[in-house]
Amino acid sequence: MTIDDSARQFLMAALSTPSPSGYEERVQAVVREYIAPHAADVRTDVHGNVIARSPSCDGPRLMYAGHCDQIGMLVSYVDETGFVYANTIGGWDPQQLVGQAMTIWTDNGPVAAVISRKPIHLLKPEERKEVVQLEQLWLDIGAADQDEARRTVRIGDPITLDLRHRPLLGDHLAGPAMDNTTGMWTVIEAFRRAATAADPLACNLYSVSTVQEEIGLRGAKTAAGSINPDVAIAVDVTHASDCPTIDKNQQGDIRLGGGPVIVRGPNMNPQVVRRLVELAEAHDIPYQLAAVGRATPNDANVLQIHGGGVATGLVAIPNRYMHSAVETISTADIDHAAELLSRFAQSLSSDDDFTPRVPVNS
Template sequence: MDSDAREFLTRLLETPSPSGYERPVQDVIREYTKRFADEVKTDFHGNVIAVRNPAAPFRVMLAGHCDQIGLIVQYIDDDGFIYFQSIGGWDVSVLIGQRVTIWSDSGPIPGVIGRKPIHLLSEEERKAVPKMKDLWIDIGAASKSEATQKVRIGDPITIELASRELWNNRLISSGLDDKSGAWVVIEALRRIDGNKLQSACYSVATVQEELGLRGARTSAFGIDPHVGVAVDVTFATDCPSMEKKEEGEIKLGKGPVIYRGPNMNPRVVERLIQVAEANNIPYQLAAAGKATGTDANAIQVNRAGVATGLISVPNRYMHSPVEMISLDDLDAAATLLARFVESISPQDDFVP
């Protein structure tokens, strides 16, 4: 991973993009992709679409969603405490005590998520799973009138955006689901050798995946690709309490995961495997016997159908403020996709 790619990843992770409020991260992606893409545009839904060799009749779409789970301001009480809804799927227990930022029109507002201290919880309260309605955000306001000078109902909220590198080239941050995938598809587009590119390659930072695969659905309709590959994160099972019999054996640092199953086009899957092996790119296999809950599902059933694959980056502690990935897996995923696109000829037959 060169310095430009690393800087791009850092900027993605430091930029807020809760589902439905991805505007700031769109600017970061557009600025980076204009260096090497032939065209960059943002559609009405908010998907950022970068393309190389757009005149080619055979179209390949790479998709990674740029939205992250977040929160949204729901109610401000008379004392200036702020209550919130979830944007996407949170484990409420990980929210307690977190530093947050409310992204208001007047600028970022720092705060903390509070709860009654453990000393004052009843025995029943200690045993109960916490509910979101029992948590609040404290921005230090002394009253509702003071809080509403800066904060409005509907303002988006993120957990504090911060990343840190750990041993063995591992990275922790909130929002790696799925800024990892957005980084991979954009970086893959940059790494493609233009002399080997025979198709039109569209890399899309899709929006609102966490709300129901919405951006992939609209962008795929607009592009009308012949082949599509989604990039997301998947559960790493190399940590305590993970059941390999249920989730498979997926390890950090052992390469991106290529999924096999009824939702994946077998010819796309085999081509990904062949490309990985021919280029000495490490990879892992995983099975998915049903719908995956990723952009691959929306792409697969676009229009009359798309030959679709799914590559995933192993991720520990998903949907938490401390998601963990391997930078080696991220790097390998981008290279794999670049070589995969280079391998495609308009004469290739992806009909199962």
């Protein structure tokens, strides 16, 4: 498979649209527009999740979850000279923010900003040895004074990195918000492929662009509450280890272009994992394996323990330089991930039993 033009345009539109946790409305409009023609129903719940549903049948309920929110900031204070200060949304390394071009997303449109600190020439010797703290950074929008700044931005306006992306060699793509626009794209594109396949689905497929994962897996909890899935697969990014300083002994051998990562461990239902591996091999879809020995820090965590329990899987997209302005992925990996999830949905029926059991060959 290769990503067709409409799916590629959807990816780039989503990557260029702001979606800090709690402020996902803009990107969710992009999601709805893309998937609506292929779904029996698309709805937005009170929390902000966008849920696409396939035509109803007597089969099991299958939920795909990919969070659309990204880390960001929000305006917390404007000082007397017109400089803007901000709180973070999600997990930031402040070193990543120094010298970045930023955008403040106001009700009247985007406002360009830069974020910086005291120049190195003016730092005292002891200051040069210190790790920069968030409190030492500010945003400059070019305002002449506090009044002009306050007329332009308001407390609580969300902020993102400049959402520009650049192609690297091969099929690599770099920029902010790969975490987790790529996972969201995967579950929505998988829905489109499964819904337009020659044979009708024998399951009830719900693909969800979830919200607020970065601040506590919140959207997946509420979406699962309304869907009550029998089976669920979350798609998120994972750390690629094919670059300097990453310890493969701990992170595994995860490569860009090596295919989607099928995760094994106690958070995952072994029958779901087995089905994913079998489908990848049957359809010549490259894949990689990773192991996580605890509850995962993503939507799979809350999906597994919803209600009386959900047969849960996790498919991950290799990502270099996570939570930075230069997150880097392979577009082949998300294409293969979407194909794998499409095949999973097409394979699912009422005959399936995901109760854990001893493997036949053990």
